[in-house]
Every structure is written in C-alpha cells, then in structure tokens.
Amino acid sequence: MSLSQSEYNIKSTLEKREIAPSKTLWDNIQLELEKEQKPKKSYLWYKVASAAAVLCIVFLIYRGLTGTRAITEQFVIQSQPAEITPMKIETQTILNPIAVQIPEVKEPKTISTKQNRIKTKVEVAETVNQNDIAQNEMNTILETQPKEIISEAITAEEQNVLLTQEVNALLEIAMKNTTDTEQKKALLRLEASLLLAEAEDDILFEKPKGFEDKIWEAIVANFNDIKNNIIPN
Amino acid sequence: MKVLNLHSELDKLIKKAQKQDRVAQYRLYEMYSSKMLSVCRYYIKDLQHAEDVLQKGFCKAFLNLKAYEFKGSFEGWLRRLIVRQSIDFLRQKKSILIPTDSFDSFPIADNPMDEVKDTTHIQEAIDNLPDGYKTVFCLYVLEDYKHKDIAQLLNIDVGTSKSQLYKARKMLKDILLNNQKKTMP
Numbered sequence: 001m002s003l004s005q006s007e008y009n010i011k012s013t014l015e016k017r018e019i020a021p022s023k024t025l026w027d028n029i030q031l032e033l034e035k036e037q038k039p040k041k042s043y044l045w046y047k048v049a050s051a052a053a054v055l056c057i058v059f060l061i062y063r064g065l066t067g068t069r070a071i072t073e074q075f076v077i078q079s080q081p082a083e084i085t086p087m088k089i090e091t092q093t094i095l096n097p098i099a100v101q102i103p104e105v106k107e108p109k110t111i112s113t114k115q116n117r118i119k120t121k122v123e124v125a126e127t128v129n130q131n132d133i134a135q136n137e138m139n140t141i142l143e144t145q146p147k148e149i150i151s152e153a154i155t156a157e158e159q160n161v162l163l164t165q166e167v168n169a170l171l172e173i174a175m176k177n178t179t180d181t182e183q184k185k186a187l188l189r190l191e192a193s194l195l196l197a198e199a200e201d202d203i204l205f206e207k208p209k210g211f212e213d214k215i216w217e218a219i220v221a222n223f224n225d226i227k228n229n230i231i232p233n
Numbered sequence: 234m235k236v237l238n239l240h241s242e243l244d245k246l247i248k249k250a251q252k253q254d255r256v257a258q259y260r261l262y263e264m265y266s267s268k269m270l271s272v273c274r275y276y277i278k279d280l281q282h283a284e285d286v287l288q289k290g291f292c293k294a295f296l297n298l299k300a301y302e303f304k305g306s307f308e309g310w311l312r313r314l315i316v317r318q319s320i321d322f323l324r325q326k327k328s329i330l331i332p333t334d335s336f337d338s339f340p341i342a343d344n345p346m347d348e349v350k351d352t353t354h355i356q357e358a359i360d361n362l363p364d365g366y367k368t369v370f371c372l373y374v375l376e377d378y379k380h381k382d383i384a385q386l387l388n389i390d391v392g393t394s395k396s397q398l399y400k401a402r403k404m405l406k407d408i409l410l411n412n413q414k415k416t417m418p
Contacts, residue, residue: 007374007402010355014375017352018267019274021284026262030255032292037253 167194247307251298258295265308266291269315275371276319278360283319290318316376320386323364358408366401373398 003011175187249257269290273283294314301310359367368387372378373394378386383394 003374011375013352013355017271019270021266021270021287025284025288026259028288029262029291033295036292036296
C-alpha cells in the first residue's frame with residue numbers, strides 16, 4: 001500500500017508544524033536528569049563499599065580458619081628468646097666457680113651489687129626450669145643476704161669466694177634437677193663460659209689496684225665505721 | 234560549506250551533551266523540542282500528557298546519548314525515541330487495544346483530505362481515531378514505518394497492522410467528511 005495524495009498532504013502539513021513546550025519543561029528535564037544521575041553515583045559507592053565489606057569478611061574467615069596454625073607458629077617464635085636469654089646473662093655476669101676474685105671494673109660498685117648478682121642468678125635458674133628445692137635454696141640465700149652483704153663488704157676476696165660457691169651450687173642443682181637435654185646443653189655452655197671468665201680473671205687479677213678500687217675501699221671503710229657507730233646504739 | 238559547518242557544529246554539540254554538558258543539552262532541547270512535541274501530539278491527544286512524554290523522552294535521550302553513534306541524522310534518532318516513548322505511554326494507559334482481525338489486502342480508501350491543509354482540522358480528525366488505529370496510521374503515514382516494523386513495535390501481526398491502517402483511513406475519511414459538512418453553510 002502506498003500513500004495517497006491526501007496522505008502526503010497531511011504528512012507535509014503536519015511535519016511543518018511545531019508546538020512550543022511550556023517554559024518550565026526544561027527545568028523539569030534538568031531536575032529529572034540530576035535525580036537520575038545522583039542515585040547512580042551513590043549506587044556505585046554502595047557497590048564499592050559492599051565489595052570492600054565482603055573482602056574484609058572473607059579475610060576474617062580465612063584468618064579464623066588458619067588461626068590455630070598461626071598460634072603454634074607464635075609459640076615457636078616465643079620459645080627461641082627463652083633459650084637465648086640465659087646465654088646473654090652468662091656472658092654479662094661472668095661468674096667464675098674457681099676464680100678467687102672477679103674484676104670489679106666491669107660492674108658498678110654499690111652495696112646492692114651482690115644482691116643484684118644473686119637476683120640474676122635466680123633468673124638464670126628459673127630459665128633452666130629449676131625445681132622447688134632450688135627455689136627454696138635461692139630464697140634462703142636471698143633472706144640471709146643483708147647479713148652477707150655486711151660481712152662481705154669488708155673483704156672483696158670473701159665476697160668473690162661466696163659468689164663462686166653460690167654459682168657452683170646453683171649450677172649443680174640445676175644440672176641435677178633438669179632432665180631436658182637442651183637445658184643440660186645450656187648449662188654446659190654456662191660452665192664453658194665460666195671457664196672462659198676464669199681465664200679472664202686470672203689475667204685481670206694481676207693488674208695493680210686502680211683509682212676506682214681505692215675509692216671503693218674507702219666507701220666500704222666508711223660504711224663499716226657508720227655501721228659500728230649505729231649498731232651499739 | 235554552510236551545511237558541513239552546521240553538521241560539525243551539531244556533532245560537537247552532541248559530543249558535549251554526551252558528557253552531560255547542560256548547556257549543550259539545552260541547546261539541543263531548544264533545537265528539537267517543538268518538533269518533538271508535535272510528534273508526541275500525533276499520538277497523544279492531551280497536550281499536558283504529550284509534554285510529560287516529551288520530558289521523559291528528552292531525559293532518556295540525554296542519559297543514553299552515548300548510544301547515538303553519529304550514523305544517520307540525530308533528529309531521526311531522537312524522533313524514533315520519542316515515538317517509542319509515546320507508544321509506551323499509550324501502552325501504560327492501556328489505550329492501545331488492537332483487535333486481532335487480519336486482512337491480507339485492503340483497497341486504498343478514497344480520501345476527502347486532498348483539500349485539507351489546516352493542521353488543526355487534521356489533528357482533530359486524527360485525535361478522534363481510536364488509539365490503535367491512530368498509532369498505526371501515524372507510524373505508517375507520518376513516520377514512514379513499514380508494516381513489518383509496526384508489527385514488531387506494537388507486537389502484532391503484519392496483517393493486523395494492515396487492517397488497522399485500512400480502518401484508520403476509512404474512519405478518518407468519515408470524520409473529515411463530517412467536519413466538512415459541519416463547516417459548510
């Protein structure tokens with residue numbers, strides 16, 4: 001079917017026609033466009049946020065599933081410093097079981113030095129898993145400490161002898177009471193380091209008394225004078 | 234040369250409008266809104282409703298302007314969009330009730346419209362057609378759609394489209410004859 005002449009006329013007449021829309025129509029279009037575009041942005045934002053939340057949840061679930069494995073690994077890591085710490089203390093304290101004297105140059109010369117040394121020994125003993133007997137012995141040593149300090153402050157030789165005896169006793173107790181091979185090894189290493197310290201002491205012992213030693217002796221002498229004056233009162 | 238310049242200017246304007254440039258969009262609106270409202274008016278009797286359809290049509294056009302690939306005229310692209318929007322409006326109103334009667338061939342109805350040149354009278358006559366007839370008539374006569382395209386667009390058979398056109402033409406003829414009689418002294 002084709003168009004008749006009349007239909008062509010209608011078409012051409014109507015094609016020329018223009019109807020002006022109302023003035024507010026553009027404002028309405030603009031408002032609708034802004035409305036349509038805003039939700040899209042927020043929708044995108046929601047998408048991103050939800051994706052991030054899902055990722056977080058997945059990560060947490062993954063961590064939860066592998067959590068037990070992570071804890072065991074942490075235990076392994078924590079056990080390492082426990083093995084190393086006694087060795088550090090060994091080298092710093094340089095305790096000699098046989099040596100007659102320990103060089104005072106390496107340690108601060110205060111009245112509480114002895115007490116500190118013993119405390120460090122207690123820590124060493126604790127780290128090698130000492131049993132209750134050893135703990136009790138250490139407690140008794142600590143309780144009797146003030147008296148020893150007073151008496152040992154008089155002579156350095158006596159002080160060092162006592163120290164070495166205590167250390168030897170502690171080591172023996174630790175050796176007896178420990179069953180763990182690793183701990184035994186640690187104790188053996190401690191003994192070895194003590195032997196080294198002994199050798200060092202032998203060298204240092206031959207040195208002449210320095211200015212610091214003289215000061216220390218003076219302090220001890222003064223302390224004894226004060227003590228003698230106070231105790232009778 | 235002037236035609237080429239106009240084309241390139243229009244393309245620039247469309248490209249800007251594609252980037253949601255409001256000024257460019259407004260310029261396009263100014264250029265085509267009157268023509269497009271006339272198109273809406275073919276299908277929708279009420280001018281207010283026609284404006285609503287035009288508003289939705291322009292919004293849709295600006296939001297989907299990237300779909301225009303600069304193949305064919307922009308006016309044609311916009312016009313097709315507005316026509317579809319008008320048909321959607323009639324569908325929502327459920328006013329397109331096309332009977333499924335099918336005819337393979339229809340004679341061309343004699344039209345008393347040869348002398349008709351007044352758009353108001355023509356539009357009034359078209360407005361008096363039922364929406365189904367009117368839609369097929371406007372698509373075929375005014376928009377140059379083929380029966381196949383009309384059938385696809387309105388989801389009807391090709392035969393139904395033909396029958397609707399025949400009936401529309403016949404009815405329009407009667408309406409115009411009656412109008413002529415009324416105006417005759």
